[in-house]
Amino acid sequence: MIIVMEKNAGHEKIGQVTSKLESKGFQVHLSEGVERTIIGGIGQRTQEVIELFESLPGVEKVVPILNPFKLASREFKQETTTIQVDNQSIGDLNVQIIAGPCAVEGRDEYLEVAQMLKEAGATMLRGGAFKPRTSPYSFQGLEREGLEILKEAKEITGLPVVTEIVDPRIVDMIADFADILQVGARNMQNFFLLKELGRVKKPVLLKRGPSATIEEWIMAAEYIMSSGNKNVILCERGIRTFEKHTRNTLDISAVPIIKQLTHLPIIVDPSHGTGKWELVEPMTLAAVAAGCDGVMVEVHQNPSEALSDGPQSLKPNNFNNLVKKVNNLRIALQASKGESVVEV
Amino acid sequence: MIIVMEKNAGHEKIGQVTSKLESKGFQVHLSEGVERTIIGGIGQRTQEVIELFESLPGVEKVVPILNPFKLASREFKQETTTIQVDNQSIGDLNVQIIAGPCAVEGRDEYLEVAQMLKEAGATMLRGGAFKPRTSPYSFQGLEREGLEILKEAKEITGLPVVTEIVDPRIVDMIADFADILQVGARNMQNFFLLKELGRVKKPVLLKRGPSATIEEWIMAAEYIMSSGNKNVILCERGIRTFEKHTRNTLDISAVPIIKQLTHLPIIVDPSHGTGKWELVEPMTLAAVAAGCDGVMVEVHQNPSEALSDGPQSLKPNNFNNLVKKVNNLRIALQASKGESVVEV
Amino acid sequence: MIIVMEKNAGHEKIGQVTSKLESKGFQVHLSEGVERTIIGGIGQRTQEVIELFESLPGVEKVVPILNPFKLASREFKQETTTIQVDNQSIGDLNVQIIAGPCAVEGRDEYLEVAQMLKEAGATMLRGGAFKPRTSPYSFQGLEREGLEILKEAKEITGLPVVTEIVDPRIVDMIADFADILQVGARNMQNFFLLKELGRVKKPVLLKRGPSATIEEWIMAAEYIMSSGNKNVILCERGIRTFEKHTRNTLDISAVPIIKQLTHLPIIVDPSHGTGKWELVEPMTLAAVAAGCDGVMVEVHQNPSEALSDGPQSLKPNNFNNLVKKVNNLRIALQASKGESVVEV
Amino acid sequence: MIIVMEKNAGHEKIGQVTSKLESKGFQVHLSEGVERTIIGGIGQRTQEVIELFESLPGVEKVVPILNPFKLASREFKQETTTIQVDNQSIGDLNVQIIAGPCAVEGRDEYLEVAQMLKEAGATMLRGGAFKPRTSPYSFQGLEREGLEILKEAKEITGLPVVTEIVDPRIVDMIADFADILQVGARNMQNFFLLKELGRVKKPVLLKRGPSATIEEWIMAAEYIMSSGNKNVILCERGIRTFEKHTRNTLDISAVPIIKQLTHLPIIVDPSHGTGKWELVEPMTLAAVAAGCDGVMVEVHQNPSEALSDGPQSLKPNNFNNLVKKVNNLRIALQASKGESVVEV
Known part of the structure; x- marks a missing residue:
């Protein structure tokens, strides 16, 4: 921490700062310039x-000077974190493909699409049972019934399921049904929810808030980690x-930045990130090329009947093509790995 | 709702849209142009x-075409809502001055500043007992003890107290102690919390999220109102x-816009809105001149000892000056009211 | 300037930095901490x-550490700059009211509105002769003919005129006709234009770019000032x-910040700042309450016939009311001045 | 264009709108609903x-309803535009790799790096001779001397050169030396410059302004095109x-959106888009995966001696690796093309 004093701040004020620094356990470095005094404080x-x-x-x-996060930082733990979910892992060389409709809308529809997704090459399933919606008049999810459908889909397909947790009172219930608990963008700084998730044994998928800086996002992960759960996927x-043409601006540069600052895995959601299904394929490929550990894509048998997020949902055929392209791309990127001895 | 068809979309697709509109209870208006067909759908x-x-x-x-909110809208209720808190009212010609430290830090300090604020002309007290903090390593509030101190401050000063509610599990506890329940910016779209607040009998002060559009903010109010509590203060x-020079950009234009779109009262928080105490006075005066129903200002006896938000907290003397200026300004503005027969 | 070295950067790298600092004429202060070395460099x-x-x-x-601007800074020149335009001054206790249509659309219309504005209490006139428009298919201004109309309006009303300069090739022509040369928001970083304006003898009104930080804006003023023209009005x-409800978000906090960082006058344009005439009055009052030196307001006899900016233009009657309110407000604020002995 | 009338706007006001629509040559479609009347106007x-x-x-x-641009739109011209520069083309299946230092700093240095870049696989050279800088105290470029060095570099390497044009007065001079004229981000809406570029015979590379919407950016291209020059590269x-971690947020989604809305080629500049050389490689790969027609990358022999943009400049070795990866990626993507029969 560097403390810049005002021009011509006198000795008395400088003395107050240095003695307060010492009282807080900081090591003090004083640099007196012609115009200004600058004080370095080394400590917490x-x-x-x-x-x-x-x-x-x-x-x-x-x-x-230093980043405010610790447990999540690459400085604290050099080695990349790999998170195990059933027999799969997130954070090593794989690219996980998590797919499904925005919300679980009914048993038959969900089981049908889950089967299609598995065949197309999805590696995990998604689907919301409790939906946080901007309008109180919108569909709010099937709630517990939705969780049961997710569990059944898992039994049939063998794929792990991801679902959103929105309320600290039902963390245990969600953890009983889901393999990965998702914290939605709007809850990224719902600190009481984050703390509850710290005591859960399942991995947490933490979405970035739409106006969160990367530093705030990592601090949200730090909440979960410092409460006891180290398995956080960003x-x-x-x-x-x-920009109005897309629902949001997908910040692909977050992928290499997160890899640099933290040891945690990072995946990308091009469906919410753009709001338009036509943009999902190019943005998925961009995210994979940038080095992400997975993508999360909304797919619906019949987007124009979806109860939410229809415009950004892929049809199963297009998802099928996308999976093939992702796999080709991954192979090409791995073949290139040898070239990347970076000169600093 | 207007549906714009793609250039040369054929009769079949147009027919699908109109029959789906009808099946959803919409009245259909078809405009077939040379290049494009446009379909109006009137309904919910x-x-x-x-x-x-x-x-x-x-x-x-x-x-x-229409705004998505109803209960909050000026169209639904023309008359401005006035909210009664003890013997005071928010939303009529008064300018409420809500003041206090960011957090309740201790009994003696809080009672001392509360007394100072009352003497300076504050009309309500603020102070956080449960603090949502960006870092898990920051001070998290005195919790229940803080609520008890707030209650004692109210007994001594006679001023109503405002405090933040962060967790849906303790809504009733907070409602027992506070006169106004504040939803912080980060919880603006914590819909499960909003629904809980719908069943409380006390007014709710709903802060705008740092990246919320005005429409989303009003929709958050709509959540509380549609769950049963009409007393929402924005x-x-x-x-x-x-812009990096201020912590946030205070959007003063939200004041006249909220007055136009809704019948709800609106207050302004220049302390969080700027992050710098030197900017609090000019921005308070700006907000009052723009027509707000109150301001919420952070004051601390000794900002450099504050456990949070010190840099944006006024000293009691400066607050004292501010109250005088706000009162002068209010009188001048009311004297001008006669002039404002607006010609549309 | 503080240089933070990477954790465990060795002596060699530290030595490279310090010797390069010295070679650039910086005074060096070294602070070697346990984890990191921090180097202060004092110089340009x-x-x-x-x-x-x-x-x-x-x-x-x-x-x-230090701000990058010099000539514009309050540190360089403590005393507030007052700019003289004919017999009027900008930057002292007055609030200039600059008014007029977005563009000069015709001789008779302009002379008519100019007369109305003078009677209502405008202190200067505005009107564009060369219009930078987003679309090449929009009205581009009357060009030289517009300048002549402005000059005639000045002769009739006695009010100084402000008009926009968009092309470095015609700086002298504009300076022959106008009293204040306006640099529009889109040209704030048109550095070749700024340099040309440095050699003009007339004041320059420099609009903030829609995505310019306050620091970049001051740097643009620095361009003009360092090229020889000290009379810059921000x-x-x-x-x-x-936010989509307004054309832009008017950053009223820029007013006190500019006053703090620089010695230059600052005015506010609530017409472009909101894009809606209904918001012009409350935002004008807010800007004046925040301490600005003037406002610039679009007025048109018949906004629905305006060739540009109709939706944000006031009708003359509403402008009339606004001037009265601004004047009342100014008196009330000056009466309050005595109270503001600020305690730092 | 759809005109939504206010609730209960009477017949008189509706009549005014429809007759004005007709007087402007619009075809009128009236939809009178229970609450509101909606008027469609079809025309320019x-x-x-x-x-x-x-x-x-x-x-x-x-x-x-309709986009405001014409000549640039995919509706106006279905077929993708390919721009020829010497024996190379931009806009077909190639990925152009334009590389070079931010500014031309000296003859020997530039010729040296140009040779290195050619050997590494760059397909065009970049380098600024006239530099628009935020500070008037920064290096402003070698000006005409820089242009001559660029020309010499072209003669030696055979690669076309791209350089920035900042002043409408020297368009012809720049066009004599450069193969592609670049309009920098800050000049995207310098409409007088754009019009001058409309009469030049060389292609124009038009950078997106840092706060320009995609629509405004396309409108800037429309300025150039409607002034006579159809060869615009976005x-x-x-x-x-x-977000503060990067200099800007690179909007990769602009690539597929531009491809959808226009027939023009689009390239991506990951150096300015991130401001950090470590992010250049992943973001280049992301941009190529998203389908761009080229990238523009800053490379410098010795970034820590660069007169501008050192922190975002690659070293030649890292650039070498990058070119290999881009080429591998391009091959993999083309092999995947067969899969993409998109189902709408």
Whole structure:
């Protein structure tokens, strides 16, 4: 942490800062320039500590130097985390393909599409049973019945299932039915929910909030990890920008950045990230080329009958093509790996 | 709802759209142009319905015409809502001044500042007992003890208290202690919390999410209202933009827009909206000049010792000046009211 | 400038940084912590210097400490700049009210509205003769004929005129006709135009680009000032955000921030800043309450016949009301001035 | 264009709208619903026309239906445009790799790196001679001398050269030296420059402004095309968002969207789009996987000595690896093409 003093801040104010730094356990480095004094404080940075020093008289600004996250950071754990789900793994060289309709809408429909997805090459299933919807007048999900359908789909296909958890009161119920618990974008900073998920034994798929910085997103993972659950999968799903042509702007650069800053796996959701099914294929391929560990794609037998997210849902045939292309791409990328001795 | 068909979409696709519109209870208006056919559908619009039609073959886009909210809308209820809290009212010609530290940090400190604020002219008190923090390593609030301190402050000062509710499991506990329940920006779309607040008898102060559109924010109010609680106060607190000089960009234009679209009261939080105490006074005056029903300002006896939000907290003396200026401004604005016969 | 070295960057890399700092004329302060070494460099910061050090091996990041602008900064010149235009001044306690249609559309119409505006209390006139339009198929302005109409309007009303300059080739022509030369938002970083304006003797009104940070905006002023023209008036006109209800989000907080960082006057354009005439009055009052030196408002006799910006143009009657309210507000704010002994 | 009337707007106001529509040459379609009347107007939409109707009494909103661009649109010209530059083509199945330092810094350095780039597989060279810089105190380019060096580099390597044009007064000079004229992001809406480029015989590479919507960007291309030059190449280079970890957020989804809306080629600049050389490789691969026609990459022999953009410049060795990976990827993608019979 660097503390920049105001121009001509006197000795008294500088003394206050350094003694407060020492009282908080920081090692102090003083640089007195002609115009300004700059004070380095080496120790445990938190948001509170930064704000505390910003509020001291004579302080112009406080510049954090180290990242605020620990357990999630690549510095803390060099080795990439691989998360095991049944006999599959996320975070090694695979590209997981998680697919399914936005919401579980009925038993027969879901079992039918699940079977189709398995045949097309999906490696996991998705489907919402509890739906957080912008409007109170929209379909809110089949709730517990939806969870039972997901479980049945798993028994039939053998594929693990991912579903969203929206309420801290039913964490255990969801954990009984699902293999991966998804935290939706709107709940990324629902800290009480995150803490509950810290005590669950199943992996958590944590979506980035539409206006969350990458740092805030990693801090949300840190909440879950520091509460006891190290199995966090990050999921980029688009950020909110001024562009109106897409529902969100899918931030593909989050993939290499997350790989650099953390040891956690990252997947990408091109369906929510664009809002338009025609864009799902090119953006899936882009995400895979950028190095993600998986994608999460909405597929529906009949998008124009879907109870939610129809416009961004692929038809099964198009999904089928997509899986083939992803697999070709993955092979080409792995063949290229040998070339990448990077010179820093 | 207007459905724009693709150029040269044939009769069959147009027929599918119109018969689906009819099956959903919409009245259909067909306009066949030289290049394109446009179909008007008059009926109940929801997000699902829009998506459903967007997914039909031959549809280029669906344009919603009416706002998606009802209970909150000025069309539904012309008369401005006034909310009563003890012997005070929000939404009529008053400007409520809600003040206090970000968090309740201890009994003696809180009672001291509460007394100062009352003397300076604050009309309500604020203070967080449960704090949602970006970092799991930051101070999380005094929890129940904080609520008890708030209650004691109310007994001593006679001022109503506002505090944040972050967890649907403790809605009743918070409602026992506080006069107004605040939903923080990060929970604006925590729909399960919103529904719980629908069954509470106390007013809810609903902060705008940092990346929420005005429409989404009103829809969040609609959740609470449609669940049974009509006493919703909206609070603008800044949106996330590319500008780095302020913590957020305070969207003052939300004040007249909310007044136009809804019948609900709106207050403004210039402390979170800027993140810097030096900007709190000018932005408070701006918000009042724009017509807001109140402001919510962070004040701390000793900002550089605050456990959170020190840099944006006013000292009591500066708050004192601010209250005087707000009162002068309010008088000047009311004197001007006669002039405003607007010509449309 | 603070240079943060990577964890465990060795002596060699640290030595490279310090010797390069010295070779560039920087004074060096070294702080060697347990985990990281931090190097302070005191000297002339430019963007190039920052990038140069960011590119050195072993450097994790470079944190600029001082602002990059000089001539515009409050540190460089403590005293507020007042700009004289004929017998009027911008930057002291006045609130200039610059009004007129978006574009000069014809001689008779312009002279008529100019007369109305003068009677209503406008202190300067605006009107575009060269219009930068998003579409090549839109009205592009009356060009030289428009300038002549503006000059005639000035002769009749006695009010100074403001008009936009879009092309570096015609700076002298515009300067012959106008009292203030306006740089539009889209040209804020048209550096070749800015340099030309540096050699003009008339004041320049520099609009903020819709996606410009405050720092970039001040740097654009710095271009004009460092090329020889110190008379720059800044104009906030809204930034681009995700909110769709307004054309832009008017960043009122720019007013106090500009006052803090620079000695230049700042005015606000609530017409472009909102895009809706109904919002112009509340946002004008908000801007004045926040302390701006003037406002720039679009007025048209018949907005539904305007060749551009009709939806955001006030009718003369509503403008009339607005001027009265601005004047009342200004008096009330000045009466409050005595109260503002701010305690830092 | 759809005109939505206010609730209960009477016959008189509806009549005004329809007669004005007819007077402007629009075909009128009236849909009178129970609550609202909706009027369709079929004809030539411009921004002025939209604003004109928005300003009429009784109009709630005007919804444009058709895109505002023509010459650039896929509807106007179905067949994809291929642009010939010497013996190369942009817009067919190739992936052009345009590479070079940000600025031409000196003759020997530039000729050296040009040779390296050619050997590594670059297909065109880039280098700025006139540099638009945020600060007036930064390096502004070698100007005419830089152009001569570029020409010499072309003679030696045989590769076409791309350079930026920033001033409408020197369009002809630049066109004498360069094979492709680049319009930088900050000049995307410098309409007077765009019009000058319309009369040039060389292709124009038009970068997207950092806060430009895709529609505005295409309209900028329309300016050039409607002024006479049909050879426009679009270049995505990142948009400005709240995320601070990258200089911009590279909007990869612009690639498939541009392909859908227009017939023009699109390339991607991952160097400016991220600001960090470590992100250039994954984002280049992502852009190619999404279907772009080329990439533009900054390479410098010695990034820590670069006069601009060092932190985002690749070293020649890393560029070498990148070219191999791009070529492998392109082959894999073309092999997959057979699979993509898309079902709408």
